[in-house]
Every structure is written in C-alpha cells, then in structure tokens.
Amino acid sequence: MDFAKLASKYKTPLYIYDFDYISAQFNSLKEAFHARKSLICYAVKANSNLSVLKLLGRLGAGCDCVSIGEIKRALFAGIAKYKIIFSGVGKDDSEIEFALRSDILMINIESEAELKRVEKIAEILNKTARISIRVNPNVDAKTHPYISTGLKKNKFGVDVDTAKKLYIYCKNSPFLEPVGIHCHIGSQILDIAAYSEAAAITAELLRNLKAIEIDIKFFDAGGGLGIRYKDEITIKPYDFAQAVLANLSGTDVTIVCEPGRFLVGNSGYLLTKVLYEKKNGVKRFVIVDAAMNDLIRPSLYDAYHEIEAVGKSDGAALADVVGPICESGDFLAQDIMLPPLENGDLLVVKSAGAYGFSMSGNYNSRPRAAEVAIEGGKDRLIRDRERFEDLIRLEKEYL
Numbered sequence: 001m002d003f004a005k006l007a008s009k010y011k012t013p014l015y016i017y018d019f020d021y022i023s024a025q026f027n028s029l030k031e032a033f034h035a036r037k038s039l040i041c042y043a044v045k046a047n048s049n050l051s052v053l054k055l056l057g058r059l060g061a062g063c064d065c066v067s068i069g070e071i072k073r074a075l076f077a078g079i080a081k082y083k084i085i086f087s088g089v090g091k092d093d094s095e096i097e098f099a100l101r102s103d104i105l106m107i108n109i110e111s112e113a114e115l116k117r118v119e120k121i122a123e124i125l126n127k128t129a130r131i132s133i134r135v136n137p138n139v140d141a142k143t144h145p146y147i148s149t150g151l152k153k154n155k156f157g158v159d160v161d162t163a164k165k166l167y168i169y170c171k172n173s174p175f176l177e178p179v180g181i182h183c184h185i186g187s188q189i190l191d192i193a194a195y196s197e198a199a200a201i202t203a204e205l206l207r208n209l210k211a212i213e214i215d216i217k218f219f220d221a222g223g224g225l226g227i228r229y230k231d232e233i234t235i236k237p238y239d240f241a242q243a244v245l246a247n248l249s250g251t252d253v254t255i256v257c258e259p260g261r262f263l264v265g266n267s268g269y270l271l272t273k274v275l276y277e278k279k280n281g282v283k284r285f286v287i288v289d290a291a292m293n294d295l296i297r298p299s300l301y302d303a304y305h306e307i308e309a310v311g312k313s314d315g316a317a318l319a320d321v322v323g324p325i326c327e328s329g330d331f332l333a334q335d336i337m338l339p340p341l342e343n344g345d346l347l348v349v350k351s352a353g354a355y356g357f358s359m360s361g362n363y364n365s366r367p368r369a370a371e372v373a374i375e376g377g378k379d380r381l382i383r384d385r386e387r388f389e390d391l392i393r394l395e396k397e398y399l
C-alpha cells in the first residue's frame with residue numbers, strides 16, 4: 001500500500017480499509033459453514049461505514065445491530081430485512097417499535113423485562129415479534145474484562161433456566177414467536193474451548209426446547225473471533241465452525257454467527273503524521289496527529305496495535321507514540337521501537353479496522369478522520385474528513 005501517496009492525497013489522520021481483505025475473510029468463514037444453512041450477520045458496531053456494509057451485503061452477509069441507528073444503516077446499505085438481527089441489553093420502546101415495523105429477522109432478548117416490553121409493543125402494533133433469547137452460559141471467554149460478556153457477573157443475557165422459562169412464556173403468547181437461540185460470550189476470543197463449551201450449553205437447551213415442541217430455527221453462535229494484533233494464535237474459521245457444528249448433529253437449524261472484528265479488524269490502517277519528537281528526561285515521545293479520539297483501544301483496553309514508520313527502519317529506539325490530546329492516557333503505543341522521526345514522517349497503526357473509527361469521537365474539538373477504501377488496487381474516499389462546521393452544527397446560537 002502506498003501510504004505516502006494516500007497521505008498526500010487525503011491528508012492525515014486517515015483510516016484506510018483493504019476491501020479485498022474483508023471479502024476474503026468473509027468468504028473463508030462462509031466456506032467453513034458450507035455444509036449447513038448459515039447466515040453470517042456482520043456486527044455493525046465494529047465498523048459501521050455504509051460502504052463496508054454494502055460490500056458485506058453484496059457478499060451475502062446480514063447484519064447484527066445493537067441500536068436503531070445501526071438497523072437504519074444496515075437497511076440504508078441495502079441489507080435485506082430478513083437478514084437483520086437486533087441485539088443489545090437495553091432497547092428503547094421506539095427502537096423496539098421500529099424493529100417490529102421494519103419486519104427484521106429477529107430481536108435478541110436479554111431479560112424478562114425486555115421480553116414483556118417487546119410483547120406489549122407487538123400487541124399494540126398487532127404484530128407477532130420474532131425473537132431469540134440470549135443465553136448467558138457462564139463461560140469464561142478468557143478475554144479482556146471489558147469485552148467479556150458470557151459470565152454470570154456480566155450484564156448480558158439470561159441464564160439457561162430463565163431462558164427456558166422465557167421460551168415457554170413466548171410459546172403461550174400470541175404476540176411472540178420464538179425462532180432463535182443466541183449466545184455471545186465476548187470479543188477477541190482465542191480459546192476454542194470457550195466456544196465449544198458455550199455451544200454445548202446452548203445446544204442442550206435447544207434440544208430441551210424441541211422436546212416441549214418449541215421449534216427453534218436459528219442457532220446464533222455469536223461473534224468474538226479473535227484476530228492477530230501482535231503474536232496471538234487465532235482460531236481458524238474451520239475450527240470455529242466445527243466447535244459449533246459438533247454440538248448440532250441431528251438438528252436442522254440455520255447457523256448464525258456475528259463476527260465483527262474478524263471480518264474488518266486486520267483490513268484497517270490508521271495513517272498518522274509525526275508532528276515532532278520530544279524527550280522528558282529519559283522518556284522519548286513521538287507526537288503524532290492522531291489521538292485517542294481517533295483510536296481509543298490503546299487507552300481504553302490497553303490494546304496493542306503494531307506501528308510501523310513508513311519507509312524508515314534504521315536506528316530504532318524505545319518510544320511512546322502519543323497524540324495531541326490533553327490526557328496522559330492519550331497514547332497509541334507505549335514502549336515500542338521506532339527509528340528517529342521528524343515532522344512529516346508517517347506512521348501506520350495496524351489492525352485498526354475494527355472498533356477504530358466506530359469508537360472515535362470529537363474530544364478536544366477534533367474533527368474525525370476521513371476513511372478510504374482500497375479495492376482492486378484503487379483507492380476511494382468513503383467518508384469525508386469532518387470539518388469545524390460539522391462539530392458545531394447542532395449547537396444553538398450562543399448568547
């Protein structure tokens with residue numbers, strides 16, 4: 001990738017996504033499930049750009065959405081309504097209503113109270129809500145605590161016994177139709193045993209439901225497939241598929257999965273320009289024009305992103321890469337090896353395609369970065385750089 005050319009054409013900080021990589025990741029996962037009916041619902045929150053959604057939609061993906069905004073994005077990008085799932089632990093009445101009116105595939109229910117709300121709203125609209133219930137299997141995904149979601153102490157889902165009770169409730173309600181069973185235990189998962197264990201627990205519930213004539217059509221194994229940021233050994237799509245399928249022999253369910261990071265994480269680069277270097281005592285800082293508002297993962301989760309100096313290699317020494325924001329937590333990397341750098345040099349932050357731009361903000365009144373897609377060797381702008389006018393657009397006349 002010609003980062004120098006992209007920097008001069010689009011300026012920095014700049015997000016760049018390799019669309020061919022996203023396609024290849026999607027196809028490898030689809031292929032892993034080829035023996036079964038499957039639906040890959042891309043987790044929109046990982047990277048919500050409409051062009052990314054459109055690309056995945058063309059490949060056959062559905063969308064896993066966690067807000068009405070994400071459902072609107074998915075519909076806007078042309079994703080078929082029968083491929084859209086609505087997940088999330090807190091859904092507002094207006095969101096539930098919109099989801100029901102949009103006639104999406106199913107709503108993932110995360111609590112008894114939520115189920116009752118959905119029933120009530122379905123009754124008012126005189127509709128039958130297709131739902132699935134998110135089971136919290138109390139399985140340790142062995143990932144960062146902030147992105148672990150399948151333990152009893154997490155806010156997500158309901159335990160197996162409660163889930164069964166809720167399915168029976170659905171069966172007796174004219175406004176609820178249980179069509180799916182759902183489980184998502186966390187993100188950046190590298191341990192195949194966690195998937196096997198969660199799938200086993202969920203599949204047992206599936207069979208118990210079948211025994212009482214609750215016929216579930218969609219088995220949603222969640223997302224969370226880990227990627228390589230540094231030297232992680234990741235789960236292969238085939239092994240993931242086997243861990244799920246091994247528990248489903250003799251059933252006729254459609255397998256659903258909800259990968260986000262796996263599809264887009266390593267497609268993305270955050271390109272940033274060096275402003276200058278400075279030293280405080282022995283500590284070396286490389287100050288760049290991207291910051292925690294552009295990529296919050298290092299600050300939030302202590303996440304590691306590989307950083308490379310474009311076109312330079314000699315004389316590397318330890319440095320922190322920091323942004324201009326007025327927080328000591330504003331760093332993109334700490335204690336990494338970098339060659340001597342000066343104003344105008346470029347750094348590329350890798351593995352930035354997931355939870356990068358989508359978690360970005362405007363802190364310190366910084367306009368968000370532009371986004372560029374590379375496809376078949378050609379680059380194109382898929383989101384403009386924000387301008388100052390965008391930042392103040394919703395503010396009222398000051399007095």
Ligand SMILES: *Cc1c(COP(=O)(O)O)cnc(C)c1O
Pocket residue numbers: 043045046064066087088184186187188222223224225258259260261262354
């Ligand atoms: C975030 C999330 C995903 C995607 O997680 P990844 O680690 O990006 O694959 C899938 N399903 C649900 C319900 C989520 O909240």
